[in-house]
Amino acid sequence: MTTTTQAHAERWIPGRGGLPKAEQARRTRELIIQTGIRCLASAGFANTTMLSIAREANISRGPLHYHFADRNALMAAIAEALPQAVTDDVVKRLTAASTLEERLHAIIDIALDEHLGAHHFAALELLLAARNDPELSAAIRPHFLASEGTIDEWWTQYLSLLGWPRDRLIAFRHVAVACLRGLAIDHLLQGDAEAHSDAIKLFRDMFLTFARQQS
Template sequence: MTQLKSFAATESRADSEPRWQQRKAAMTRESILQAGIDCLVERGYAGLTTSEVVRRANISRGAMHHHFANRSELVAALIDFVQHRRLEFFLSEYLGSLRDAEPKEAIQLATDLHWQSVLTPEYSAYLELAMAARTDADLAAVLVPATKAFDKEWMDKMEDAFPQWDGRHEALHLASDFAAALHLGLLINRPFLGNPERRSAVRQKLIEVVKQIYADSD
């Protein structure tokens, strides 16, 4: 019996070791990607280097190369990471309150939520990548198809999240595109738009327009 217990304990440790290594690897990878986001936000795309990310993540260069062999692999992973972090934020934090809301209430909650997602470091990092892709063909070759695929995934999730828009596929797309364009403009122009009341008035007008899009789709 003692031998059986000893064997079971040894087997349990053997099973737990790979799981721990997997968790440790996942945590290291996320630490690297988070450091990459911080680097993009604070230094821009030109300042995103593997050595700077290694320093910020407080890891060895060997650990960095284990996950990302070069800067290009890191950038590709960051594109996916920052986009899906925004989607997770949108869904996990607010979806419960949006599901049971009345259509017009859900519209206001959704537009407010979208604005909050635009204010995240992840979106700022994405914006740095998007601006750099205008003049960097290699970056554009990765970012453009990834963003198109993500846009489709985003809309699929929105259609699932907002049954109030059932059968209004085109209207939902229009509302989403309109909100994204306006919030991007507000974010970029925040330093020049004056007081917060002015920005709030613009956002309130967006809510009115989106509600009208919904009403017109009936």
Template sequence: MSPRRAAALRDGDDRTLREHLITTAERMISEGGTAGLTVRGIAREAGVADGVLYNHFADKEELLALAFRAHVRSVEGALDPLPRAGSGTVAANLRAFVAYGLALHRAILPAMAGLIGRPEVLARFAAAGESGEDWRDRLLAYLRAERDLGRLAPDARVDEAAAMVVGVCHEAVLSLLFSGAEPERDVDGLVAALLDGIGP
């Protein structure tokens, strides 16, 4: 049996009610973050009764996790594409990965701030992702591919290099969150330090 269409959906809208609710919550997160976001508010914005959400999601946390995942995908869609292994120079490509990571983390910070005290939502957010689709996964795959191509040392510790880049981006977000200012970041210096350790 196909999913039931909702009266809240306009004619010509092929989404299911579940998709409509995720899209509505994602839009609300994009516009106002996650702090104070309620089931009642999402239902009202979606044009459905409050209890309808529980027909399509186990609980509010599942809906928030899926909506936050959709928000991250939306933010990523507006960023420049990441470089492919074997193209350009490794240094320029790493700079692009760092810039992408910093821009992504900056953009999702307002939504993330309201979830800091909601570990169950963040755990479901992590579980909702496909393996290899997150920025960190793509960075690690890129580094492994460059190692396989011989553009990095054969014994390059790419897992640790990826963790360093991710850590720099997380530090920037935490600094913004707690002090309201992002630290000065020497991206060229970071890339040089990485390549001194993993370059051929």
């Protein structure tokens, strides 16, 4: 073994200055998931294969299949990871808002900031693909249902200052999410930045005005 090769191998030996195998495996798994999210958002579900993810992540197919037996297993892991991608900045913006007006502004502004992001498009790709793929649906559905339940609980608590019944609060969230998905798809299909900007401003005004009038 050459000196260079030996040094490279020893990088990953615990206690020799490298990462423990468990941590290396965790990072590889996370790399695969995040690469899968980017591929879904940029290339769509049909073009996101195990091979394309391996190439994009610059890893061999061996580590890929070590962590995920097939594409549906990877898509399930992605579905589980999507709602966990809330950044520290988003958390700070949400927790800093205390009054109802501040919370309404925080929610709609953050949602609009994120609605053209990779995580939003990845979720859309998975949901649309699962409509005609029972095996994919079975793989991702439990994770989407779990995240929806968690978000509903958070939403009803965060906007409890509206004084609305729980079912109305949840319906309000579902309408907002549907509008955001529609805006994202429209932007993708139409590609008209000016029209999209106008639609965003109008939706933001509608969201805030409706909440204020009903509180």
